Amino acid sequence: MATIIDGKAVAQKTKAAVAEETKRMSQRPGLAVIIVGDDPASRVYVNGKRKDCEECGIYSEEYTLPADAGQKALLELIDALNAQDNIDGILCQLPLPAGYDYDEKEVIYRIDPSKDVDAFHPFNVGRIMIGDYDFLPCTPAGVMHLMDEYQINPEGKRCVVLGRSNIVGKPQSMLLLHRHGTVTVCHSRTPNMEEVVREADILISAVGKPGIVTADMVKPGAVVIDVAMNRNEAGKLCGDVDFESVQKVASYITPVPGGVGPMTRAVLMKNTLTAAKLHGKH
Ligand code: GUN
Secondary structure, three states: OOEEOOHHHHHHHHHHHHHHHHHOOOOOOEEEEEEEOOOHHHHHHHHHHHHHHHHHOOEEEEEEEOOOOOHHHHHHHHHHHHOOOOOOEEEEOOOOOOOOOOOHHHHHHHOOHHHOOOOOOHHHHHHHHOOOOOOOOHHHHHHHHHHHHOOOOOOOOEEEEEOOOOOOHHHHHHHHHHOOOEEEEEOOOOOOHHHHHHOOOEEEEOOOOOOOEOHHHOOOOOEEEEOOOEEOOOOOEEOOEOHHHHOOOOOEEOOOOOOHHHHHHHHHHHHHHHHHHHOOOO
C-alpha cells in the first residue's frame, strides 16, 4: 500500500515558517485578492486565502467586483493596487466570468511582475524557463515541495505530466526538468497515453477528469500526484486518480482533498512574503 502524502501537514509547516518570518518583520506583507462575479468554487478558494493570510501574519484586501464590472474597471483596480505600497501581491481569481468579454491575458499582463504572486505574467514565465526566478506558480511549486518533504527526487526518473495548461502542466514539466527528471507531457492529442503513463516513475495528473488514471496504468512503485480538483456524479470532491485502486500499486500517492490543494495555498503565502522582500520590506 502506498504512503499517503499529507498535504495538509506539509502546508501547515510551510505556513508556520512564513508566519515565523512575518512576525519578525517591521512591515507586514500584503496580498490583494480580486474576485469577479459569484462563482461558488472561486468564492471557496478566496475565503481560504483570507484565512491563510490571517494565519501567516499577512495583511489582506479582498475586492469583489460584479460579473458585469467590465474589463476597464478591472484594469483600473489592478493599476491602483500596482501603485499601493501596502500591497505586495495581487491575485485575480481565474477564470473570469464567461459571457462578459473579459480578456484574461490583458489582466495577467497588467499586474506588476514584482506583485505577480501567481507567476502568470510572461516576464515571470520566461524567467522560470531559464531557471532564474523570484516566484514559481503555486500549484507546480507545491508539488515539488511535497516531493521534497517525502524525499522523492525526480533526478534521472521518468516523469509523466498529464495536461499542458499554462497554470500547471507546462510549468510543472519545467520544474521537473530543472530537477533533472526525464519529462514527458501527455495531452488530449497524445495517442496511447496509457502506454506512456505505464512507464512513469513519477506521474503527475492535471487533467480534470475523475478516474482517468486507473491502477492498470500505474507502474508498481510509482509516485502518483493528483493535482485535479473535480466533483464526481455524487458532487463529492475528487481528483483524476482512482485513489482506491491506485493506492494498492503506487509507492506514494496524494489524496484529493488534502493533497496538493493545501500546498498550493501555502505557496501563495510564501510568494507573498517573497514579494514583500523584493519590495524592500524587512
Ligand atoms: N483559479 C484556479 N487556480 C488558480 C490560481 O492558481 N490562481 C488564480 N489566479 N486563479 C486560479
